[in-house]
Amino acid sequence: ISALIRTGSWLDPPDKVGLAALTGTVMRTGGSGGFSAAQLEEELAQVGGRMTITIGRQSGSASLDILKKDVENAIRVFAGAIRKPAFDSASVELAKLQAVERIRRREDEPDSVASREFTKLLYGAGHPAAREGSIESLARITKDDLIEFHRKTIHPNGIILGVSGDLMKDEMAALVQEAFGDWEMGPVPELRVAD
Numbered sequence: 001i002s003a004l005i006r007t008g009s010w011l012d013p014p015d016k017v018g019l020a021a022l023t024g025t026v027m028r029t030g031g032s033g034g035f036s037a038a039q040l041e042e043e044l045a046q047v048g049g050r051m052t053i054t055i056g057r058q059s060g061s062a063s064l065d066i067l068k069k070d071v072e073n074a075i076r077v078f079a080g081a082i083r084k085p086a087f088d089s090a091s092v093e094l095a096k097l098q099a100v101e102r103i104r105r106r107e108d109e110p111d112s113v114a115s116r117e118f119t120k121l122l123y124g125a126g127h128p129a130a131r132e133g134s135i136e137s138l139a140r141i142t143k144d145d146l147i148e149f150h151r152k153t154i155h156p157n158g159i160i161l162g163v164s165g166d167l168m169k170d171e172m173a174a175l176v177q178e179a180f181g182d183w184e185m186g187p188v189p190e191l192r193v194a195d
Contacts, residue, residue, distance in 0.1 A: 001078055005060035006158035006188050010128035011149070016141050018133030022095050023146045024055030027062075030091035033080015037088045040077070049074050053081060057129065058191060060154070068166050072175060079179035082159070085150060092143045100135050156180060158188035 009020040028051060031037040044051055047070035053062040062082055066074040106112055120130040161180070163172050 001064045001075060002162045003062040003082060004160040005062065005154060007055055007060045007153040008058045009055065010057060010191065011153055011189055012131070014126070015137060016145060017131045017137045018099055019141050019145055019149055020055040022099060022141060023149045024053050024060055025095045026087050026091050026146055027081055027085040027150065028053040029095065030088040031086035033077065033084050035080065037091050043077055047074055051078060051081065071167065075175050075179045082154070083183055087143050087146050089143055092146060096138050096141065099133065099138055103133060103135055153189055155186035155188055156183045157185040
């Protein structure tokens, strides 16, 4: 099961670069749909599922790999993570610490440094394609910022959902409808970047 989500770090406020990426990380790790972070991990472990959620520069994505026999329960878990993330405080702080560590290490790879600096020269340092998170910008991001980013940018009418596998179309459509059908639509951000 895969989802492409119309959101991205181009929506990060200039003083909180890294917000979108943190939101995606904690949507996956911070509990959801009535599950605590630990319960969510246990639920996925019981079905042998692997779920990822990330938010990049121009879009977000989510995926869930599971066995056919577990699809009914797993799609509810997947929908909960996308629709109703809990943003557990401890998970938010852990994600911020991990992001800080990545920032500290990003100067260790010359190819990465060259690519980032080229992008800044190409677009300008303030352009969303060239902005980089900093330890200071991450320190300004709060749990409430993640909740608000999710509330403002992630809606069912901004998601393309795909399912593949040994499944019957009608049965799967009914499961998707049950998991996502009552989710209210909202304003979907359009990718517009100022010159």
